[in-house]
Amino acid sequence: MKTPKKISELTVYRLSIYERCLELLEKEKITTISSKEFAERFGLNSAQVRKDLAYFGEFGVRGIGYEVTLLKTEILRILGVLESSSGGEPWKVMIVGAGKLGSAILRYEGFKSYGFKIIAAIDVNTEASEYRLLSKDQKFAIPLYHVSEMEEVIRNQSVQIGILAVPEEKAQEIARKMTDAGIRAILNFVPVQLFLPDYVKVRHIDMAAELHCLTYFLSSQE
Template sequence: MPGRNKGKFGNDQVSELTAGRLSVYLRCLNALDDEGTKTVSSKALAEQFHLNAAQIRKDLAYFGEFGVRGVGYYVKELKRHLRQILGLDRTVRVGIFGAGNLGMALADYPGFRREGFVIVGLFDAAKAKVGQQSRGGVRIFDVADFKKMVKKEPIDIAVVAVPAAAAQSVVDEVVSCGVRAVLNFSPGTLKVPAGVRVKNMDLTVSMESLSFFLARGDADGRA
């Protein structure tokens, strides 16, 4: 297929920002596919979803997806390609640590299932919670059993939704079990060895960035 240049694929210049944008494009393509739309131009995509058409073309061209003159992009094909680039063409197994409000909310977050993330279970230290399940049916396991469970059924991503004081020890434990990617909802910074990636979702930081812009009286953009 012309332009499907896999060589560029492993390039270090592909930033996390690009990955984030590809992920947003995938959300938009899902919506178009649900509506039955077969093809879309970068211009129409940009207009419908409040994105930047030039940026879309640049991002997709980087991955060898050039669209077809007079047609635009084939929605289903571009979806498949983006899913492949984002590593969603295989099963991504997720364990959620902490079965409090936040952990329970994340376990049932509809977007995860839609993209094929498999929520293996919730893990908590509170014996009273063990054996229960989220509204969506994700079971709560004893965190003490994680090491044993993960040997049989490895997980790819650990979501940390425990109180701040417990976060580092949870991360140490999952990393020692071979997990290489962590989505962290606890405040503060976590220490991980090289080769492990942490994505911090500090909710207070996000709120404060809004507070910052309100305080400056400068709210003319999107974050």
């Protein structure tokens, strides 16, 4: 099969959504599906689905459709979350800021199934009540370190991905320290623009901007 060299970020994002849909089909023991049925079933744009999946060349079997498990596996490989594509190990993730939001993220179920492992949480207050509340539950017994130990933990444990959930005024300084210590990918929950070296990838979960997309829609409808 041909594998695309470089695909756009928007396509990567959509592939992740398709992968989740394919998992649902697998659970329902559906083994093949046409792009049209796939789009209809999950409320996706069918032209877009065809275009995105065209990257995968021979995956569609004429007159039958896509093989669900095969396509899912191939997408996971492209996304870099199959063990074979990340060197046999899950990605090492650190949560920086173990307050209310950081603790909510720690509970995110997706981490287990998607090839990620949260190996540490960082806070200024290692007695932080939010986190202590969590850690009583053995399921969330992730070591909590003081922010002064952050860089050492990143280096010693080769942390690859950082999730940033600190107060606004600390975000830039801490993000810079994270990347200086070796982190090359950050999921930023803080509503500030980060200035980081070009080799660092940042994805920003910007709740204000998301809400503005909704208010723009609502006010342009009236």
